[in-house]
Amino acid sequence: MxxxxxxxxxxxxxxxxxxxxxxxxxxxxxxxxxxxxxxxxxxxxxxxxxxxxxxxxxxxxxxxxxxxxxxxxxxxxxxxxxxxxxxxxxxxxxxxxxxxxxxxxxxxxxxxxxxxxxxxxxxxxxxxxxxxxxxxxxxxxxxxxxxxxxxxxxxxxxxxxxxxxxxxxxxxxxxxxxxxxxxxxxxxxxMNFRLFTTAQKARVEASEKETMWQSIKAGIGYLRLQPIIMIMLWISLLINFLFGAFEVGYSYILIEKLNVESQHFGMTQGAFSLGMLLMSIYFSTRKEVQFPLLVSKRGILALGIIMGGIALPLLLSMSYWIQFSYYAALMFCFGSMIIVVNTPLQVMLQKTIEDEFKGRVFSIIETMAMALIPLGMVIYGILYDIFPGQWVLLLSASMLVTVVLIMARPSVIRKAHPEVDVKTRESVA
Missing domain, CATH: 1.20.1250.20 (MFS general substrate transporter like domains)
Incomplete structure (x- = not known):
């Protein structure tokens, strides 16, 4: 063709x-x-x-x-x-x-x-x-x-x-x-799913000689040879666990603690989706992100700050409408940052992972992303019943920021994007 x-x-x-x-x-x-x-x-x-x-x-x-x-x-x-x-x-x-x-x-x-x-x-x-x-x-x-x-x-x-x-x-x-x-x-x-795919038949024939368990082991073995993807997986695992503080706490704080009306609560959720939508439109029109891991790191740090910000109306006295406006703006930013984190990483994964391993690698990513969510929800459900919501949120947000700063430290970013140093030297020159 x-x-x-x-x-x-x-x-x-x-x-x-x-x-x-x-x-x-x-x-x-x-x-x-x-x-x-x-x-x-x-x-x-x-x-x-x-x-x-x-x-x-x-x-x-x-x-x-x-x-x-x-x-x-x-x-x-x-x-x-x-x-x-x-x-x-x-x-x-x-x-x-x-x-x-x-x-x-x-x-x-x-x-x-x-x-x-x-x-x-x-x-x-x-x-x-x-x-x-x-x-x-x-x-x-x-x-x-x-x-x-x-x-x-x-x-x-x-x-x-x-x-x-x-x-x-x-x-x-x-x-x-x-x-x-x-x-x-x-x-x-x-749709033609093989429009840009080459040598698919040979790979399929090779994989059919393996047992199911051998294929899973081969996928895990391939993943172990990708240190940057492994770091991304561990970050996503810990982040999804800590996001339990948001998943459980947001509804609990607005409905139970602040008595926000159901239609206004729904509007803040709508602001979240609107933020995702507008940022998706932006990414669909701009050129490809040059340093995806660095951009995602900054996005996760922003998510940590926003998550901590959910606690602010519990610490400061605010009128009902200021509270509502504050949470709508916060959720808009939260939705936007989710796209800033996810889109560059998805593109990076698409271009990094070899085609014959994509199914197994993406399934492992899905499993790890979901693995700690139920546990996180149970633990945070108990924590919100025992401790004041604002301190649970602030502590979890601090842990989120700390995890990202340690696991996506500058040496890891340079390993993923060696050209970052070149760009920095050029800008200084």
């Missing part, structure tokens, strides 16, 4: 990828919104709600290493399409069951487990295919557009879900998700 026609095809992939992600994410989030409300209204139990969250996190955390091997061994396009079809069938099954027997909590749990696995298969296969779908010069744009579609869905789905919930039945939400999923399947089937 000629280079110009490849670039045209890549442009098609760029926007088809974004639209399919937008449609699928929107359908999934409207469904999640409706189901979450249904569980809370039907049972009035936080435990039932938490069980559904566990059904979402646990299956993909346990299955991630095996999903990575399957993604590296078989056609990524077929995995993406099969996953999306399985999603459609799972929701269709829940719809049929609901129409015949009525919606039940166990049926929701089973469906959530299936959707957890299908979303993990689709997500890792797509992440592993970016360099095959898009030319290298536009990988940052692809990652930013992907994040834009997720942000659009995050902003729009609660509004649509809130508007429809109570006026239409749960089967209508299920039908909406089925339609969205079918559109995603159609769009994904038109």
């Amino acid at each position: 000629e280079e110009s026609s490849k670039i045209k095809r890549a442009t098609y992939h760029l926007y088809t990828f974004m639209i399919s992600k937008l449609v699928a994410s929107f359908g999934a989030q409207v469904y999640t919104f409706a189901i979450s409300f249904y569980i809370l209204q039907a049972t009035g139990s936080a435990t039932s709600f938490a069980t559904n969250l566990i059904c979402n996190i646990l299956p993909k955390t346990l299955a991630a290493p095996f999903i990575g091997v399957i993604t590296d061994r078989y056609s990524r396009k077929m995995i993406v399409i099969t996953s999306q079809i399985a999603t459609t069938l799972a929701i269709a099954g829940l719809l049929i069951f609901t129409l015949i027997s009525g919606l039940s909590i166990p049926a929701i749990y089973i469906t959530t487990c299936i959707l957890s696995l299908t979303s993990m298969f689709s997500g890792i296969a797509f992440s592993s295919s970016i360099t095959g779908l898009i030319d290298k010069d536009r990988i940052q744009k692809a990652m930013a557009l992907n994040q834009m579609s997720i942000s659009f869905a995050a902003i729009g789905s609660p509004a649509v879900g809130g508007l429809l919930y109570g006026t239409v039945s749960i089967p209508v939400f299920l039908v909406m998700y089925i339609v969205a999923s079918i559109i995603a399947v159609i769009l994904e089937s038109t």
Whole structure:
């Protein structure tokens, strides 16, 4: 295929990828919104709600290493399409069951487990295919557009879900998700996942001679030879644990301690998604970040400061509207910084990891990113019950900043980006 026609095809992939992600994410989030409300209204139990969250996190955390091997061994396009079809069938099954027997909590749990696995298969296969779908010069744009579609869905789905919930039945939400999923399947089937991939067949044949366990060990062995990626993994593991202070504390402080009204609380959450959206648009239009690890380090330090800032209204007396405005601005900055941290690192990983190991490496990253989240939530839930919220937040924010300053110290940055020193000397000269 000629280079110009490849670039045209890549442009098609760029926007088809974004639209399919937008449609699928929107359908999934409207469904999640409706189901979450249904569980809370039907049972009035936080435990039932938490069980559904566990059904979402646990299956993909346990299955991630095996999903990575399957993604590296078989056609990524077929995995993406099969996953999306399985999603459609799972929701269709829940719809049929609901129409015949009525919606039940166990049926929701089973469906959530299936959707957890299908979303993990689709997500890792797509992440592993970016360099095959898009030319290298536009990988940052692809990652930013992907994040834009997720942000659009995050902003729009609660509004649509809130508007429809109570006026239409749960089967209508299920039908909406089925339609969205079918559109995603159609769009994904038109994409060439090997447009920029070479020697795929030889690699697949070599990997098929390995057992599943040998393939997982090979992926871990490859990762050990990438010291910068290993440092990034340990930083992400510790950060996600410490972010439990934010995940648990933000809602607890605003709703329980400061008595912020539900609609205003929702608006601060909307500001978070808006920050993500606008920063994603910025990254989709600017040239590629030159020193991704350095940029991400600064972004994480800013996140630590913002996290500590959540405690400020507990330490200082503020009027209700100043509190609300302060938290809206804080969450806007928080959403923006999440993109500043994630996008450059995603581009760096896409360009650094060899194609035959991408599925396994991305699955290990996913596993490590999620591994300590449930533990963090449990521990911080207990800490907020025992200690004043402001001190839990400030201590966690201080630990976050300290972890990043130690693990992403200047010598590590120079190892990842040797040209940083050259740039510094040039600027001094």
